[in-house]
Amino acid sequence: MDMNRKEQIRWGAIWLTVAVVAVAAGLLIRARRQAALTTDPRTGELGGAFRLDVSALNRIDPGLVIGAEKEPIPALVESPHALALDAAGRLIVGGENEIAVIETNGVVRTRLPMPFAVRCVAADEDGTLYAGHVDHVGIYRTNGVPAVQWPSLGTNTVLTSIAVAGDNVWVADAGQRRVWRLDKQGRVLSRIGDKDDGKGGFIIPSPHFDLALGSVDELWVVDPGRHMVISFGRDGARRSAWGRGGADPEGFSGCCNPTDIAIRTDGSFVTSEKGLVRVKLYTPAGALMGVVAGPDKFDAEVRGLDLVVDGQGRILVLDPVRVQVRVFEVNVQTNK
Amino acid sequence: METDRDKTTQVVRSAALAGAGVSGVFCLVVSVLLLVNILQLKLNDPLNAPSLVALRAQYAGQPSDESLKVQIRALDLMARRAFFASQQQLRLGGFLLLGGAGVGISLLILAGLLATAHPDPRHLPPLEAIWARRAGLRRGLKLAAGALLALALAAWIGADRDLGRYQVMTPASARAKWVPAIPVPSPAERLKNWPNFRGPDGNGVSPARNIPTRWNGKTGEGIKWKLTLPRAGFSSPIVWGKRIFLTAGDGAAREIYGVDADRGTLLWTAVVTNVPGAPGELPEVAESTGLAASTPATDGERVYAVFGTGELFCTDWEGRPVWSRFLGKPENHYGHSSSLLVVDGLLIVQFDGTSRARVLALDSRTGRTVWERERPAVSWASPICVDTGRRKELILCDSVGVESYNPANGVTWWRQDCLGGEAAPSAAYAGGLVFVASDFARASGLRLTGTGGVEVAWQWEEALPDTASLLATSQLVFMATRDRAVVCLKAKDGVRLWQQEFASQCYASPILAENRVYALDRDGVMHIFEAAEEYKPVATCPLGENAGATPAFAEGRIYIRGLRNLYGIGE
Amino acid sequence: MGLFLYLFCLSGLVQGAEPPSRFPKPEFETGYVQPLTQCPAPRAAYLEWVDVGVLAGALALTAWLAIRKRSRRGILAMTVFSILYFGFFRRGCICPVGSIQNVAASLSSTSFLLPWTVVLLFLLPLVFALFFGRVFCAAVCPLGAIQDVMIRRPVRLPRVVSGALGLIPYLALGLAILYAVTGAGFVVCRHDPFVGFFRLGGTVTMLVSGAVFLLLGIFVARPYCRFLCPYSVLLNWAARFAARPVTITPDECVNCRLCEASCPFDCILPTTPDRPPETRPVARRRLGWAVALVPAAVMLGAVAGFAMHTVFAAGHPVVRLAGRIALEERLQMREYTLESEAFRGTGQPLAQLDAEARAILARFRIGSTVMGGVLGLVVGGQLVGLALWSRRKTYEIDNGNCLSCGRCFEYCPVGRPGGKGAGQDHGN
C-alpha cells in the first residue's frame, strides 16, 4: 500500500511538471509570436543586391513639387483614353465606345456614341470633334450632322494623338512611327518623321506617341525612344529638340517616355510618364521647373496620362484608372 | 570445418567492409567540404558582396567616375565567377557524396550477404518478460497521450487570436447584433404580397396564381378599374393586403398615395414635408428619371419612400408621417432611382452617387442608422436580398461590380468587379447563381462557391439591358435589352437560347409569374411568353397608355402604372 | 492553398494570356526575323501510366518474392530498383504516401479533380496489403527503401518509447487530411525528408532532417516508416486483414527464437506462457478500466483538438494573411509582408478576406475537434487491446506492423529448400 502511494505521488508530480512546462511553453510561444509579428517580415529571401527597389525612385523631393491637386471631375466614360478641350473650355473625353462633353463642374452636356474606340480626340473652333480611332480619323458634330469617317491610314496604323489648327489636322501614328498632316477633307498633305529624313525616324517601342501645337507655328512631337521632345515647323521642317533619359526628376525614365505632352500659353511644357508615373513642368527651353504630380498621386497600373492645359493654366490629367479628370494647379512664377 | 570457399568469402567480406569504411571516410570528407562551401556561400554570397553593393551605390552618386566603373566591372566579374564556381562545386559535391554513399552502402550490403554470423537468441529477453513489455507499451501510450494533451494546453495558451481582433476593420456598428423590435412579417406573409420593387425578394419572381393573361386598356376588356393619379412618377406600385402604395413627385411636391386595391380609389395622399435638414433646393435630374423614380417599400405596418431630392419618408398605414430623414443631396447625374427594401426590420437604402456613395440599413421604426457601408461607385440599380440556402445575401450592383453583404451587419460576403458603364439593372438570383449586367459592359453569371465567394461562370457581351433588371429561373436568364429585344440565355453557361424583338423597349423589369414572363414595353404593351427554352408567346395585351414602371402582382391581379393612370387588372 | 489553385485553374477564370498586343513591332530593314519564344514541353501524360504500371509490377513482383519465393535477396534487389527508379529517376514524386492528400482534397471539394493515375497510386498498395500484407513497404516505396539499406546495427527500442512514438503516424495522418481538406496545402510533401536526396538538392532543413533520419536509421530501423509515415496507418489496418501475408516459416514453428532476434522492426510476436502472470480479478479490473476510459479519451481528445485548432489553422495561408492584415490595420503598420502587399495590390475588400479566413477557421474547428476525438479513440482502443490476453503457441508475425522485408526467412531453420543455411551454420 505504501509502495502504491509512493508511486501515485511520483506520477502526480510528473504530470504536474508536464502541465507546468506546457503552460510555460504556451506563454513563451505567445510572447515570441508577438515579437515576431512586429519585426521585419521579409526574411528567407535573396539578399539586398537582388532587390530592385522601384519605390525609392517613386519618392520625389517635396521641394520639387509645385502642383496642388483640386477636386477631380468624373470622366464618366468607359475606359477613357483621350482628353481635349473645346473652344468653350468644356472637356471632351473619349473612351471605349463614346465621347462625352463635360462641363468643368462635372455636368455631362452631351454623349456621343462612337462606332469605334477613341484613342485621341481634338476639337475645332466650331465645335467639330476629330476623334482618332485605331487606324483612322472620324469627324463628329454635336448638332446632328452625320459623322464622317476618313479612310484608314494603313494596316499598321495606331493613332495616339491628334491636333487641329486652321485647315490642318496632324495625327501621330505610333504604329507606323510617323506624323501625318492632313487637310480637313482627310487628304494627306505631308508626312513627318520618315526614316529617310536622315534622323532615323521616331523610336516608338510602345503605343505612346504624342504631339502638341505650340504657340507660334510650331508642332512639338515626342520621340519617346530617345526621351526627347522635338519641334517641327508646321510644314514639317525639323527645328529643335530637348530632353534626356534618366530616372532622376529632370530626365525621362524607362525605355520610352514622355508619353504625353501639353503646352501652356507661356510656352512651358507639361509632360507625363509611364513606369514612374509623374507629371512634370519644363521651361520652353526644356529645363525642369518642378514636378506637378509624383507617383504617389497615381495608381501603379496607370499607363499613359493624357494632358490638357485649360484657360486658367490649370493642368488637367485624364486618369484612366480612376476614370477622372484630375485637376492640378501650379504654384510657381512661370514668367521667368 | 573451414573450406577454401569459406575462406574466400571471409576475405571478400573483409575487403567489402574495408571498402565501405573508405567510402564512409570519403563521404565524411566530402560532406565537410560541402558544408564549408554552403557556409561560405551563406556568409558571403558573391552576388550580394557588400563591397559590390557599396561600389554600385557610390557609382549612382558619381556616374562619370571612370575608375569606379572599372572597379565595379572587375569586382562584378569576380563575383559572378565565384557564384557559378560555388554552384558547380555544390553540384559536384552532391554527386560525389551520392556516389560515395552508394558504393559504401552497396559494399555493406555485400558484406551483410556474405556474413555467417547469426542473431543469438540467448541475448533475447526471457519469454516471461512479455507481460512487462505490454506494461511498457501501455505506459508509452499513456505518456504519448499525456504529451499531446500538454501540447494542446500549451497551444491553447499560446494560440493566435489575432483573427478575433480583426473586427477593427469592420464598422463599429457592425458588431452590434441587430434585434428587430417590431414583429417582422413572416416570409410567408411577404410572399403573399408585393412589398417592394420586383416582388418579395426584389428578385422579379411572383409566387401569385391566377394571373390574368388577357386585357386591353383601349377597350376596357379585363380591366377592373382605372385610377388617374394626381402627379406623375416613374416608380412602381407595391401591394400589401388590400392596399396599393405609389409615389409621385415633381418640382412642386413629392407625394405618397394609398390606394384601395379592390375598388381603385385613392384612400390617402401623404405630402413629403418638414424633412429635417432638407435644403428645399432641387437637384438637377434627367427628365426620364424625375424625382420619384425609386419604388417605395412596406413591411405591412409602415410605408417607406425615398425621392430624388434625398428625402426619405416613412408613413403609417393611413399615410400619417412617422419619421423622415434627409440623406444629403444625391450627386447622381440622371437622378436617384434605387428602390427601397425592408429586410428583417431593417430598411435598406442604396444611395450610390458620384461622391459619398453608400448603403445604409435603418431601423425601420425610427429611421436610426444601424449600419452603413461606403460604396465604390455610382449606380441606379436596386438592392435584392435572397436566401441562398446557406445565408441571406444582400446583393447590390454598382458601376464597377457587384457586392454581396450580410444584411444583418453590412459585412461584405464577396465582391466581383464585372460591371462597367452605368449600372441600372438590378441583379437576379436563382439556383446558386447571381446574374448581373450593365449596358456598355457585359452580363455575368456568378456561381456561389463552397468557400462563400463567387466565381465567374460565364460572361456575355452582345445585347445588354440599360434599364430593365434581369430575371432568372434556375434554368434561364432573361434580359430586356436597350435595342428593344428580350434575350434568353441559358443560366448555367450563358449561351443564347433565343432573342425576340419588340416594337418598343422595356423600361419595366420583366417579372416571372406562373412560369410565364411578363415584359411591359414603353408603349404599354405587355408581352407574355413562357419561361421556356424557346420563345413561346402566350399573349400580347395593350394598355393604351405609355408605361415605364414595373407592374405589381398579387393573387389573381396585376397592377400596372401607366404615365398618368394606375390600372387594376383581373377579376 | 493547392486546393484554391486547383479551383482557379478549373473555373476558367484565368484561361490563356491576354490577347496578342495590337501594337506592331518595329519595321526592321535588315531582314531580321523575330525569334519565337521557346517552350519545352512537359513530360508526356502517358508516362504517368507507365509509372503506375511499374508500381503495379513492382508490387506484384515483391509479393511473389516475399510469399512464394521467400527470397530476401530478391527483395533486396527490388529495394535497389525502387531507390533508383521511384527515387532518383522519378525524383521521389510519384508517391502513394503523398496521394492521401490528393484523395482527401478531392473528397472534400468536388472541384478538385485528380487524375486516375493518382487514384490508382493511392489504391494499389492498399489493395495489395489486403491480400499480401505490406509488400509496398517491403521494397517498393522509395522512402522505405532508402532507409532499409541503412539498417546496420538495429537496437530494440524500449516498449515505452515505441508505444509512445507509435501514436505519431495517426497524428500525421490526421494533420495531412486536415490540411488537405481545408486547402492549407500538402504538409506530407512539404516535410518529406528524403526527397531532397532524390533530387540532389533542397532546403537545408530538408537535407539535414533527411540526413538525421538516415543516420538514425543505422540504429533505429526505418524510423520514418514506423514513427511518422501517415500512409503506414492505412497499410497497417489493411494488412491486419491480409489473406496471405508473409509467414515466418513455411511449415511448423519449432520455437527456436531465431526469427525474433532477426526482426529489426520488433514485429514478431513470441509465444506466451500458458497463463497470464496476474490474477483474473486484476486483469478484469484492468480491462474494465480500459473500456471505461474509451469515451473519456474520445472526449478529452476532442477537447484537446478544439484547443489546438487555431494553432493548426495558423498553417493556412489565408488565415495567416488575414491575421497579418488585421495586425497591420490595428497597429497602422506601413511595413507590409510580401503576402499582405500582394493582397492589397489586388484591391479585394478586407472584409472578404476576413470572411474567408473565418470560414476556414470554422472548418479547422470542426476538423481539429474530430481529429482529436479519433486520436482519443485510437489511444483508448489500443489500451483495451493491451488489456486483452491472447495465447500464442507459436511465433507469429504482427501483420499490421510487419514490413514484409523477409529478414526472418533467412534465419528460419524450418523448411528451407535443401535444408541448408541457418540451421547448419548455427550448428557451428
Place this chain on the structure above:
Amino acid sequence: MKTLNQNLTRREFLRGIGRYSLLGLLGWLGLTLGRGLRRGKGTEYVWQIDPEKCTQCGRCATACVLSPSAVKCVHAYVVCGYCNLCGGYHQPNTKTPDTAAENQLCPTAALRRRFIEEPYYQYDVDEALCIGCAKCVKGCGSFGNGSLFLQVRHDRCANCNECAIAAQCPGEAFARVRRSRPYRLRGGVA
C-alpha cells in the same frame, strides 16, 4: 487441438469479413473519386505561373526544390519594344545604355543583348545562367512593355504533388494548367 482449429477458423472468418469490407470501402472510394474524374476526363495538370498575378517577389529563386530553380525568365519577343535602354536589362539609373557591368541589372548576366539594327536590340535569356530572381521582370514591368516574365520550365520542373514555390507565392500566381497548354505566355503565342 480441436478448439485451436475452431479458434483459427473463427479468426480467419472474421479477418475475411474485415478484408472484404475494407476492399468494398476502397472500391467505393475508387468509384467516388472516379465519378469526379469523368467530369475532368483525361486532364492532367502541370504547374505554371500566371504572369499577371506575379509580384516579382524573388521567391521563385529560393523556394524551388531544385537548385537552380525550375522557374526561369522567359522573353516574349512579340511584346518587346527592342529598346536601346531596356528596363529589364539596365539598372534604373543607367546613363549610357550599353552592356557594361555597372549598368546590368541581372545578377548572373543571364540576360543577353544583341544589336540588330539602329536603334533596335534583341534580348535573350540564357536559361543555364538564369536563377529566376525576377529582377529583370520587375524592371521590364515597371518601365517597359512587360515582355520579360517568369515561367515554370517544364524540361526542368519535377512537377511535384505540391509545388514548393506555390506554397510560398504571395500573389497566388501559381496554378495547375492543362498539360496540353503548359505555358501562360504574354503576347498570346505558345
